[in-house]
Amino acid sequence: MSTVASLPFIRPTNSFRRASRGTSRASAPRRASLQTVAADKNVLFDVPVSNNGARCRLIIYWKQLEDEFAITNPSEVGGLKSEEYLAMNPQGKMPLLMTADGLALPESEVISQWICDEYSEVGPELKPEDPETRAICALATRIHDVYIVPIQGCMYRGLMDVKTRADQLAEVAKQLDVIEGAMSLRDGPFVAGREPSTADAALFPTYVFIEYILPKHFGWKDVFAGRPRTAEWWEAMRLDTCGARVYGEIRGGLESWESNGRWQTVGVTDAVKDASFKWAY
Numbered sequence: 001m002s003t004v005a006s007l008p009f010i011r012p013t014n015s016f017r018r019a020s021r022g023t024s025r026a027s028a029p030r031r032a033s034l035q036t037v038a039a040d041k042n043v044l045f046d047v048p049v050s051n052n053g054a055r056c057r058l059i060i061y062w063k064q065l066e067d068e069f070a071i072t073n074p075s076e077v078g079g080l081k082s083e084e085y086l087a088m089n090p091q092g093k094m095p096l097l098m099t100a101d102g103l104a105l106p107e108s109e110v111i112s113q114w115i116c117d118e119y120s121e122v123g124p125e126l127k128p129e130d131p132e133t134r135a136i137c138a139l140a141t142r143i144h145d146v147y148i149v150p151i152q153g154c155m156y157r158g159l160m161d162v163k164t165r166a167d168q169l170a171e172v173a174k175q176l177d178v179i180e181g182a183m184s185l186r187d188g189p190f191v192a193g194r195e196p197s198t199a200d201a202a203l204f205p206t207y208v209f210i211e212y213i214l215p216k217h218f219g220w221k222d223v224f225a226g227r228p229r230t231a232e233w234w235e236a237m238r239l240d241t242c243g244a245r246v247y248g249e250i251r252g253g254l255e256s257w258e259s260n261g262r263w264q265t266v267g268v269t270d271a272v273k274d275a276s277f278k279w280a281y
């Protein structure tokens with residue numbers, strides 16, 4: 001059995017450390033940079049196009065907590081792979097939350113749950129009371145996190161052979177059906193029913209990617225065709241004020257990728273010309 005010590009990427013003495021946010025722990029090495037970012041606030045490291053980060057932003061918007069959070073580009077502390085950032089999150093990924101108390105908390109779902117727990121008295125609860133409904137939300141979130149997020153790069157990343165891209169795209173198509181099934185366990189329009197929850201925040205930003213990229217670059221006619229429950233949910237999320245805000249933030253990022261020729265550069269445009277693979281579902 002492996003131990004923590006035998007895993008080279010885990011540095012228990014160094015990672016997720018509490019940072020000094022006040023004067024009493026002035027020796028902490030990141031103090032100067034983080035204080036430049038924001039004093040006495042929770043700091044969310046993120047960029048607008050990030051779907052995982054948008055999950056946390058949507059929770060912040062729904063709960064009207066913007067005064068409590070500074071949303072900051074990781075470049076402010078040297079970027080995702082800088083020594084300073086890696087000391088807070090050894091995965092070198094965003095989002096990352098540095099709480100006002102100095103706990104470095106990565107992983108978007110963990111951050112979302114922390115916000116809901118820490119600010120349970122503020123705004124909508126976003127966590128269904130009923131155990132079965134809560135489990136359905138957790139299920140939809142987990143399917144998304146485990147089976148879609150790790151392969152979402154097939155829609156827009158480079159350094160990928162054509163077969164891997166096609167196989168992963170087929171898997172995305174399958175998982176959209178699995179999520180349709182999970183959503184169908186409750187009447188809508190949201191995943192949990194009539195009120196939004198953390199599950200909607202988890203899924204929606206990724207569907208903004210899917211709805212934009214798959215028709216435009218992979219020839220899909222309609223990503224919601226044959227998925228009526230997901231279609232109903234998508235409409236409700238688009239009509240929601242905070243949903244619309246996050247949609248605009250992510251779309252802005254995707255459109256600037258478009259104008260920079262991203263899908264040509266990463267090889268998607270050439271890959272889909274290979275008719276020996278299936279691209280549109």
Ligand SMILES: N[C@@H](CCC(=O)N[C@@H](CS)C(=O)NCC(=O)O)C(=O)O
Nearest residue numbers: 050051052053093094095107108109
């Ligand atoms: N499981 C992580 C995934 C985080 C993730 O993959 N973030 C992307 C942006 S959405 C990222 O940081 N990519 C940059 C990289 O991997 O270098 C979470 O839910 O927070």
